[in-house]
Amino acid sequence: MHDSYWRFHRDQFLEIVPPPGRLTLDIGCGEGRLSRDLKALGHTIVAVDSSPTMVANARQADAAIEVHLADAAKLPLADAVADLAIAFMSLQDMDDMPGAVREAARVLEPGGRLCLAIVHPLNSAGSFAGEGADSPFVISGAYLEPFHYTDELERDGLAVTFASRHHPLEDYFEALAAAGLLVERLREHPMPDAAIRRPRQHRWQRVPMFLHIRALRD
Numbered sequence: 001m002h003d004s005y006w007r008f009h010r011d012q013f014l015e016i017v018p019p020p021g022r023l024t025l026d027i028g029c030g031e032g033r034l035s036r037d038l039k040a041l042g043h044t045i046v047a048v049d050s051s052p053t054m055v056a057n058a059r060q061a062d063a064a065i066e067v068h069l070a071d072a073a074k075l076p077l078a079d080a081v082a083d084l085a086i087a088f089m090s091l092q093d094m095d096d097m098p099g100a101v102r103e104a105a106r107v108l109e110p111g112g113r114l115c116l117a118i119v120h121p122l123n124s125a126g127s128f129a130g131e132g133a134d135s136p137f138v139i140s141g142a143y144l145e146p147f148h149y150t151d152e153l154e155r156d157g158l159a160v161t162f163a164s165r166h167h168p169l170e171d172y173f174e175a176l177a178a179a180g181l182l183v184e185r186l187r188e189h190p191m192p193d194a195a196i197r198r199p200r201q202h203r204w205q206r207v208p209m210f211l212h213i214r215a216l217r218d
């Protein structure tokens with residue numbers, strides 16, 4: 001239980017996730033924590049990740065969930081098999097984000113939905129100048145240019161490096177539009193009071209850390 005997922009992010013994201021239907025696809029499932037939580041809520045899950053280690057961990061954590069080792073831009077699934085696709089904190093890590101969005105749309109039936117969570121493009125473009133709650137948020141480079149970045153996280157003795165790509169918001173919207181996906185919800189939650197552990201985290205009540213989108217396949 002090491003990150004924002006359990007403290008607030010999962011529950012904020014679930015606000016835009018439709019109730020269980022025919023089939024829910026978890027794209028970039030990682031070790032499968034959201035797949036398992038969605039299963040507990042009644043979803044029938046098929047999960048996909050391109051990391052052999054993550055797939056092995058997801059299978060080990062719940063052998064009853066079907067987990068594929070595959071690139072999200074080339075899903076091993078037939079057209080229109082799912083009514084819900086989830087991409088929780090994975091699209092910003094993918095080499096071919098538009099290809100992954102196109103594939104999500106392909107495997108969705110008409111009327112199906114893609115729910116995604118990403119690092120908010122403001123967050124990946126800039127940073128706070130200081131630790132204070134009212135510290136200025138500064139974008140010193142170019143918001144409009146995509147670029148690679150890494151985040152080193154260390155907590156409770158576990159060290160993880162995330163390699164991600166900044167995209168301006170327009171890149172995501174253009175990918176959704178090209179795939180025939182129509183945005184129907186967009187959420188920018190502040191960090192809830194109950195999740196604040198250190199004074200500097202109040203900064204995330206002024207600037208969104210994550211972006212949540214729900215899009216409809218027409």
Ligand SMILES: C[S@@+](CC[C@H](N)C(=O)[O-])C[C@H]1O[C@@H](n2cnc3c(N)ncnc32)[C@H](O)[C@@H]1O
Pocket residue numbers: 027028029030031032033034048049050051054070071072073087088089090093094095096162
């Ligand atoms: C930040 S993790 C999020 C994992 C999971 N959704 C969660 O919240 O625990 C991003 C995941 O995307 C996967 N990923 C990155 N590129 C991918 C690709 N092209 N196709 C499928 N999965 C990919 C990574 O292996 C990683 O497991």
